[in-house]
Amino acid sequence: MRVWAIANQKGGVGKTTTTLALGRGLAQRGQRVLLVDLDPHASLTRAFGVPAEPPPEGVLELFATPPRPLAALARASAVEHLAYVCAQTALATLERRSANQPGLGLALSQALARHAGQHDYVLLDCPPTLGLLMINALAAADRVVIPTQAEPLALHGLVGMRRTTEMVERSRRRPLPVSVLPTLYDRRTRAGQEALKRMQDEHGDRVWEDAIPVDTRLCNTELLVQPATEDGYPGRALSRYRRALEWLLASDAQALERAA
Ligand SMILES: Nc1ncnc2c1ncn2[C@@H]1O[C@H](COP(=O)(O)OP(=O)(O)OP(=O)(O)O)[C@@H](O)[C@H]1O
Numbered sequence: 001m002r003v004w005a006i007a008n009q010k011g012g013v014g015k016t017t018t019t020l021a022l023g024r025g026l027a028q029r030g031q032r033v034l035l036v037d038l039d040p041h042a043s044l045t046r047a048f049g050v051p052a053e054p055p056p057e058g059v060l061e062l063f064a065t066p067p068r069p070l071a072a073l074a075r076a077s078a079v080e081h082l083a084y085v086c087a088q089t090a091l092a093t094l095e096r097r098s099a100n101q102p103g104l105g106l107a108l109s110q111a112l113a114r115h116a117g118q119h120d121y122v123l124l125d126c127p128p129t130l131g132l133l134m135i136n137a138l139a140a141a142d143r144v145v146i147p148t149q150a151e152p153l154a155l156h157g158l159v160g161m162r163r164t165t166e167m168v169e170r171s172r173r174r175p176l177p178v179s180v181l182p183t184l185y186d187r188r189t190r191a192g193q194e195a196l197k198r199m200q201d202e203h204g205d206r207v208w209e210d211a212i213p214v215d216t217r218l219c220n221t222e223l224l225v226q227p228a229t230e231d232g233y234p235g236r237a238l239s240r241y242r243r244a245l246e247w248l249l250a251s252d253a254q255a256l257e258r259a260a
């Protein structure tokens, strides 16, 4: 089982869209995929059509005493091989609880350790804040995918996120490879082109050589979790994500080889 955290401390850079697109791509390759929504705003959960009220069972139950097993919280989706675990608004209160309950940072790692073998890939959709939920994701991940908007301000966010992953890597004493996925790229603007080039110059081969373009078809996340239609939607909108996925799988295979 491989665990990928899709994370960036900056909001609105395409984390949730990337989680859905990569998850769908993996499922279409026949892999058993579990998406975990770690964001109290629950955009991924909403994409699957689950309302906020009444609160669904989900990630919060991983932090209960005793914790619920992941398998009991996973829901099947309309896409074959693609399952998900819901986020709840009440996840926002976890940060306060963590102050007097040490050890909560490893709740997700422990749940995943007990879950091994049931899914081939687990993708963690992180909130845009460096708090308990993101720390749980980074502690549990085999790889971090950082979607980064190809625009000048987002580059600062990327530097901050790299620093965070290095800190986690040191404390857990296990490599945490980073892959940067340029997103929301508008090749018609000079600012976009320059930001992409700077990202690639400053972060080297950790950055995908291509970029996910701005594509309004990707905004309809509810359609991303439906089976393909006769006119090929949403397949065509996802073609660039399919290539990004191939690059990620190749990086992952290399990392596994090095570790062997
Ligand atoms: N390639 C794209 N082309 C056009 N719109 C996009 C693309 N990727 C994402 N979006 C849109 O941009 C917005 C932000 O995307 P998304 O929700 O995936 O980002 P996020 O990083 O998860 O945000 P948050 O930090 O709020 O969780 C959404 O409205 C989404 O539909």
Ligand SMILES: [Mg+2]
Binding pocket: 015, 016, 017, 039, 043, 044, 125, 126
């Ligand atoms: Mg999101």
